[in-house]
Amino acid sequence: MTRLDTFLFLWINATVDTPAWLLALARWISTDLPALATVGLAPLVLFGPVARRQLLGVCLAMVLAWLAVRGVRETVHVARPFELGVGLQWLAHAATAGFPSFHAAVAGAWAVALVLFAPRHVRWWMLCGGAVALAIAWSRVFLGLHFVSDVSLGLLLGAACAVTSRRCIGWLNRRRGVEVRAVPLAGSDGA
Template sequence: MTLLDIQLFVWLNAVPGTPAWRIALAAAISNWLPALLVLLLAAMAAGRPAWRRTLWAALVSLLIAWVSVRVFREYLPMPRPAALDIGTQWLPQGERPGFPSLHATGAFAVAVMVLRLHFDRWGAAYVVAAALVALSRVFLGLHFPTDIVVGAMLGALIALVVERALVARQWRVLRRAAAPS
């Protein structure tokens, strides 16, 4: 974390005079939007093979994101702002490390997968939702901006790698199907 990271955090973090409705909205975005996005994806997958494929790819990306963040936090434990007495923390978070943000990593892993497999309004909506989730974490005092940026980049990278693996698998299946018996 740098001085710029701390300055950005202080600028984005909600202060005690922030209206309660803004804190409540940010908490709802942080706590509920990630699950709602996955549930929406599951609903769209019902009866639609292309969306079913997206759901499974997003879930694989989410699992890899979770494991990756756990590894980062184990070997590079960076404190959260509250542990350094910086800013105001609006939700209980405990003493666990905050780098990178699991919310940002997971949200962007799912969003970038949806964007890559459905380059349309749904993909754009998922990326905007992921950005809202990520920003809410800084606003609520739970992460530094660097935690969010690295989490978003890690999530996007995971989605791209999973998507490339899916494409490679499809090519292998198609080649086997086209091969003479």
């Protein structure tokens, strides 16, 4: 944690003067929106093999992000703001390691994988996924559960897991001889 991290945290963290409706919205974004975003992927099963590959890619990215965060947290314990007496905590949470943010990493993986595996309407997926991931990351800081560095690096870790998922599924598809149209990655053959 740096001075900049503390400054940014205190700038974003809710205060006693924060309107109740904004706190309620942040709590909903932090607790319910991740589940809604995940369950919202279920209809992709109905839209053919390309959409099912998108669903598979997103789910793999989310699992990779979850595992990556677990791995980091097993080796490094970084205290949460409320453990250090910084800012105000607006949502009950155990004093577990806060770096990187599980919520931000999985949301970042979800958002970036939606784009990387999108067969079409890439801008729509980018707008929707980006808005959801950023809202979740913001809510975790706003509610006093994470520093900005926790969520920023969580989002980046999630994005890296999405790219890894794309590469893995692209490799599997090439081995099986399946042609997939999706957003090409730099330096890849578009699979």
